């Protein structure tokens with residue numbers, strides 16, 4: 393029962409932290425749908441029942457996107473959960489170009505538990521992109537996100553068969569493969585500073 397309580401505590405903590413945030417889709421879906429969906433992919437599709445992984449999935453965007461601190465995560469959920477959340481948190485003070493590059497570089501060196509959360513995060517976001525285009529995103533921007541995600545996921549290979557199978561299928565549908573990843577060049581939208589994002 394303590395495990396169930398701990399998972400609900402993380403769901404509630406994330407809901408409170410993300411309460412004012414919405415996704416970028418036209419419907420303005422509540423942001424909390426994303427971390428709950430990421431945790432659900434891990435439990436229902438990837439067969440994961442590790443409590444720290446499921447808690448970290450629920451909490452994975454709280455530090456990146458809200459006023460939450462790593463210390464707060466550690467004091468509430470313990471050091472293991474803090475460490476996983478740290479591994480999957482981008483430094484938002486860096487320009488997007490650098491953040492995206494660092495995800496590609498860091499992915500192979502993450503812990504197994506962080507790799508699981510990263511795979512589920514990418515799987516959720518790519519499915520979300522397939523379902524609905526975020527406000528202000530061009531078709532080119534969507535395609536570039538798929539190409540970038542392919543590069544990150546390539547560095548997570550061998551972590552979880554079920555999630556990797558679904559991701560492979562999504563990349564295949566989009567025509568994204570190792571041969572086109574070199575097309576991702578500096579000219580592309582995803583690498584541009586945030587100020588150039590709108591209207592593309």
Ligand SMILES: Nc1nc2c(ncn2[C@@H]2O[C@H](COP(=O)(O)OP(=O)(O)O)[C@@H](OP(=O)(O)OP(=O)(O)O)[C@H]2O)c(=O)[nH]1
Nearest residue numbers: 414415416417426453456482488513517518520521526537
């Ligand atoms: N597909 C999709 N994504 C949305 C939507 N609303 C918010 N997002 C979030 O936007 C992020 C991807 O958008 P980008 O422009 O590439 O990244 P940025 O917000 O970090 O600059 C993801 O962050 P993340 O979860 O931290 O993952 P990551 O992509 O940074 O690894 C994703 O969760 C939506 O409606 N659809």
Ligand SMILES: [Mn+2]
Nearest residue numbers: 426452453513
């Ligand atoms: Mn996320």
